[in-house]
Amino acid sequence: MTRYKHKPQRMCVACRKSQDKKSLTRLVRTPEGVVVDQTGKMTGRGAYLHENPECWERGVEKNLEKALNTTLSETNRAELIAFQETFINENED
Numbered sequence: 001m002t003r004y005k006h007k008p009q010r011m012c013v014a015c016r017k018s019q020d021k022k023s024l025t026r027l028v029r030t031p032e033g034v035v036v037d038q039t040g041k042m043t044g045r046g047a048y049l050h051e052n053p054e055c056w057e058r059g060v061e062k063n064l065e066k067a068l069n070t071t072l073s074e075t076n077r078a079e080l081i082a083f084q085e086t087f088i089n090e091n092e093d
């Protein structure tokens with residue numbers, strides 16, 4: 001147990017700030033579209049976003065497609081936008 005243990009840093013594709021992995025939510029490109037990787041263990045090209053409406057919406061509307069080199073369908077985009085509601089509740093813990 002050392003206080004200096006290195007934590008993996010990941011960058012939010014919306015605000016481009018790096019933080020430790022746990023503070024960010026991973027999204028993964030799959031053949032069915034972009035999904036939220038709630039386990040952090042899905043394989044595939046991934047990108048990270050902060051769980052706040054500003055980063056999330058900017059990411060889903062704009063940066064995510066570039067980061068994942070894909071195009072979101074309107075349905076997929078709407079699903080990802082809707083996902084915000086779940087993490088807002090979690091943060092009220």
Ligand SMILES: [Zn+2]
Nearest residue numbers: 012015050055
């Ligand atoms: Zn961010």
